Amino acid sequence: MATVLALVAALLLGQRPPTAHAASDPAWGVLASGCTTSDIAANRAVGIGLVEVEAYWDRWLPTSAGVENTDYVADLSARVTACLDAGLRVVLGTGTQYPPSWVRGLPGATLVDQRGDSADTGAIDTVFSAAVRSAQDDYLRRIVAALPVARLDGIRVGTSAAGEIGFPGPNESGTGFLQSFWAFGADAQQGTGLAAGMPRTPMPGWVPGTRTWNGTTVTPAAARNWFLWYERSLMYAVKGQADTLRTAGYTGAVHVPAPGKGVLPADLTAATNALLNGTGDRDGSLGRGLYYVDQFPVLAGNVASTVVVDLTGVDDATAVTARALTPAQDTCQANDATTSIQSSTPVASWSNLRFARAQAARAGLAAVGENPGPPAAQTGGTSNSDSEAEQIRRSPAYARGCALAAFFLAFEDVLDDPSSGSDRQDYVDAVTGTS
Incomplete structure (x- = not known):
């Protein structure tokens, strides 16, 4: 029994037990840990040694700039420290x-699309607005000053209302309009109040889908250049956060949660040939500004900190679809990094995880991952997703097969909820193959 317990602990802590996966087994963790005394005890009891803990900007500075909720800051610091002192590895979510x-x-602060609509999901402009970026930078500096960041495994940064990279998605204007591009405020269009280091639009006033601009014909090349400016703006915003953390004294890894698979090369060709009128948009990635083929190399080449891509689509609905194909297309393969951008490769049928992992590998970036969580929780799962119990069962194989450095199960509170039907032992059994 002692040998079995030692093996379980080694697997979950990301150490190297004598198994077939000894050289590359991921570390196994949980998302959104409370790091309370009971959380720590429960995780340690089964050998879970990695947790993600979320900070909350609105709890840290609830009333105005510079006025901290000192009780919240002290409590968060104490909980993070308690997890670290108990031997757990911690990744901190900034909660921006x-x-x-x-x-x-x-x-x-208000995001504006090409129709003048704003996002109805709570998203704000952390990309272009100088005022928002200044407030965000102040908050990030406070995190570095108040928390034991030198002991963290990483700090997560993002731009969206989900804490991931990306602009709002399809129909998030709430008007029924399915393809918004969120770069039509005065900052991005005119340079008024534009955040430092951010280039303004290369075609001020041009609306995607429009055939002319300033009396000239818009070419597919010009539309492509506009989209590259749009999607790279997200990377410059991530770089800004990473630079702020680094300047404040944090020298560790920056984790960048990345949803879905993003725009595929063939999609972008079809979309820009149609001048971004909505053609070629499989899943809303164009409006979200997700183009990992270009973005991950931009991150790798421009961010001074160590960048770790957090792939949030482990066993999502696309994995369910891809593994039903013949042959199945859900599992990462050794040559994916080189074949994924070849026109003859049917990447549209790949799972989100497989394609996004290939882009991280192409860029030379380490990758971790997480599952979407319960389908009804609105955290990325859909009616076509596996149940949470099935995600727990299947995710370890996907994490191993895609050579992820770590896997975070969504979420810790699911494992604490008797009504969920899954607990920490189920997770351990899935990792060790004893379920």
Whole structure:
């Protein structure tokens, strides 16, 4: 029994037990840990040694700039420290997806699409607005000053209302309009109040789908150049956060959660040939500004900190579809990094994880991953997703097969909820292959 327990602990802590996966087995963790005394005890009891802990911007600075909720800061610091002192590895989520109400009133905070609509999902402009970026930078510096960041495994950064990279998605204007591009505020269009280091649009006033601009014909090349500016703006925003953390004294890894598979090369060709009028948009990735083929190399070449891509589609609905094909297309293969951008490769049938993992490998970036969580939780799962129990069962094989450095199970509270039907032992059994 002692030998079995030692093996389980080694697997979950990401050490190298004598198994077939000894050279590359991921570390196994959980998302959104409370790091309470009971959480720590429960995780240690089964050998879970890696946790993600979320900070909340709106709880840290709830009323105004510079006025901290000292009770919240002290509590968060104590919980993170308790996890670390107990021997757990910790990745911190900055929680910039939870902006205080006063931030929403800053100049340029409201995202605006090409129709003049704003996002109805709570997303704010952390990409182009200088005022929002300044407030965000102040918050990030406070995190570095108040928390034991030198002991962390990583800090997560993002731009979206989900804490991932990306602009709002399809129909997030709430008007029924399915393809918004969120770069039509005065900052991005005119340079008024534009965040430092951010280039303004290469075609001020041009609306995607429009055939002319300033009296000249818009070519597919010009439309492509506009889209590259749009999607790279997200990377410059991520770089800004990483630079702020580094300047404040944090020298560790920056984790960048990346949803879906993003725009495929063939999609972008079809889309820009149609001048971004909506053609070629499989899943809303164009409006979200997700083009990992280009973005991951941009991150690798421009961010001074160590970048770890967090692939949030482990066993998502696309995995369910891809593994039903003949042959199955859900599992990462050794040559994916080189074949994924070849025109003859049917990457549209690959799972999100497989394609996005290939782009991280192409860029030379380490990758971790997480499952979407319960289908009804609105955290990435859909009616076509596996159940949470099935995600727990299948995710370890996907994480191993895609050579992920770590896997975070979504979520810790699912394992604490008797009604979920899954607990920590089920997770351990899935990892060790005893389920």
